[in-house]
Amino acid sequence: MTLDLTATTDGLAAAAADLVRLAPGALVDPVLSGLLITADATGATLAASDRERSAAVRCSASVHADGRVLVPARPLAETLKALTAPRVRLVVEGSRLAIRTDDARYALPLLDAALHPGVPEPPTRPNGVVAAHHLSTALTTVAGTASRDDALPLFTGVRVQSEDDHLVLRATDRYRMAIATLPWTPTGPPVDALVPATLLSEVAKQVDGDVHVHAAHNHFTLSWNRTTATTAVLDGTFVTEAAVQLSKVDTEVIVDADALLAATRRTSLYADPRGVITLTPTDTALHLHATNPQTGEAEESVKATTLGGRTTPAYQSRFLLDALRPFAGTQVRLSIQPGLRATTLTAEHPGEVTIRYILVPIRHTPH
16 A cells, blocks of 8 residues: 655645535544545545545645555544644555654554545536535525434425526525525536535535536535535425415514624523514614513614514524624615514615525513
């Protein structure tokens, strides 16, 4: 078994860190928690797979001897991150992979690369292409809205669906739903897949340039620049916003999102254990109120324009804060329905990526 390469420490460390975050691996299986390094004339490829999710990251390197080795992923990533030397050498020495700098040597045990499932190559023709900055903006909101409860796998995913020249992303945890629509260049069959939100949350932080989307019957792949990430899709029929009753809107409030976000954050300090905040619209302002018998109460007003009725909803503050963040720096419109029917938040002047956030009020009994 051979492998010998030299690379910039920063470049190799960044590739390893990105890979570990995209494909954390199966901790109970050393092979599936390993990092596969392949060196050839084109450079180095770092890859990982737990059979459900896989990723590969290309890295520039001077290769002195081709080879393919499997080593523990996190120790390699953490070692590379800690190095201060500008360049690092990876070389097989017996049953270990040595990590060498001019004045230091670290060695990781070699695992059996033959047992590793490897990483599939993405199809040569993608279903479509999307700009990374658009996708990142959309995923930051939508993926964060999905449930983190693995007992409800249907709600831990983001539905990725192409509609002509737009890509629509939807996610819900049953208490709120986020829908993002962004420009999309189709180059193949339409896309409709339910993709694990945990992967897409990390993708949102890493994507750059143009992102190629590949969707197969049971797998979903994103590729950009030097990186490819593939995951098994989730099974099940995803709930859409069509199931949410939005025809009874009787109050609309237009308000500065930053001002309302800041006021909500301050008022929530006095909320009850459920974090309930009540919004009361008037002609020129939106009044926030929270109370807790143990900590006291808070009231604050934010300038706003109210159209229609004066419905007074109550929300859990953490959900309201999450709903407002995508609209930072803009005017947001709250379309409020009476009773416990859902409220919809939209940008008053949307950009290329449009966000709709549907938030369910909470039943509130005044103290």
